[in-house]
Amino acid sequence: QKEVEQDPGPLSVPEGAIVSLNCTYSNSAFQYFMWYRQYSRKGPELLMYTYSSGNKEDGRFTAQVDKSSKYISLFIRDSQPSDSATYLCATSYNNNDMRFGAGTRLTVKP
Amino acid sequence: SQTIHQWPATLVQPVGSPLSLECTVEGTSNPNLYWYRQAAGRGLQLLFYSVGIGQISSEVPQNLSASRPQDRQFILSSKKLLLSDSGFYLCAWSSQDRELFFGSGTQLSVL
Numbered sequence: 001q002k003e004v005e006q007d008p009g010p011l012s013v014p015e016g017a018i019v020s021l022n023c024t025y026s027n028s029a030f031q032y033f034m035w036y037r038q039y040s041r042k043g044p045e046l047l048m049y050t051y052s053s054g055n056k057e058d059g060r061f062t063a064q065v066d067k068s069s070k071y072i073s074l075f076i077r078d079s080q081p082s083d084s085a086t087y088l089c090a091t092s093y094n095n096n097d098m099r100f101g102a103g104t105r106l107t108v109k110p
Numbered sequence: 111s112q113t114i115h116q117w118p119a120t121l122v123q124p125v126g127s128p129l130s131l132e133c134t135v136e137g138t139s140n141p142n143l144y145w146y147r148q149a150a151g152r153g154l155q156l157l158f159y160s161v162g163i164g165q166i167s168s169e170v171p172q173n174l175s176a177s178r179p180q181d182r183q184f185i186l187s188s189k190k191l192l193l194s195d196s197g198f199y200l201c202a203w204s205s206q207d208r209e210l211f212f213g214s215g216t217q218l219s220v221l
Contacts, residue, residue, distance in 0.1 A: 004153065034209075043116075043200050043212030044154075088153065098210065100153035 006101025023089035112137035116213030133201030
C-alpha cells in the first residue's frame, strides 16, 4: 500500500465549478499536510499548508484535514481556466520524510 | 527573497553517458537541499537530501549520486546513465519551517 494515495484523474470541470481533490494516507504519525500546484513542465509550488486536523482557507482555496479517517482534501471555489494544473498532496512528520501523492491533473474549461 | 536555480531545463543523453545536474539557491543560508525525481503519472520520489556541506543522505539505492560542495549548491550526478534514469528531476530547498520550494525542473531523456 502506498503511503499517500491520490486519484490521478484526469478531472475536467467547467469554469466556475467547485473542485474537490482528495488524498488518503496510511501513516497516522503524519502531522503536516500540504497541497502543491504544478503547471506542465514546471516545479511544484506550495499552495496550502496545514498542521494537524482542521480547515484552512486562502481565497478560493480551502484545505481540509481529517486525521481520524486519514483523509485530506482541497476545495477550489469558482474555478478558473488558470487553475488547470496538476495538484499534488503531501504529508510528512518532518522535511526529510515528505511523501507525495501521484497528483491529480485538473482541467478547467472556459 | 530566496530563489532557486536549476539547469538545464531539458537534456537528452545517450545510455552510458555521464550526467551532471546543478542547483543553486540564493537569499538563504544553510538550507536543506533535495533532489526529487518525478515519473509520468507518479508522485515525487525523494532521491537525496542534504542538511549541510558534504552531508548527503540517499533515500533510494540507484545509479545516481549527489554532492554538496558549497552551502547553496547541490549537484546530481551519474557515471553511466541507464534508460530507467529518464524522468523529470527537481531540486528543492527548505528552511526550518518545513515548506519545500522547488526549482523549475530538468526533463532528462536517456536514449
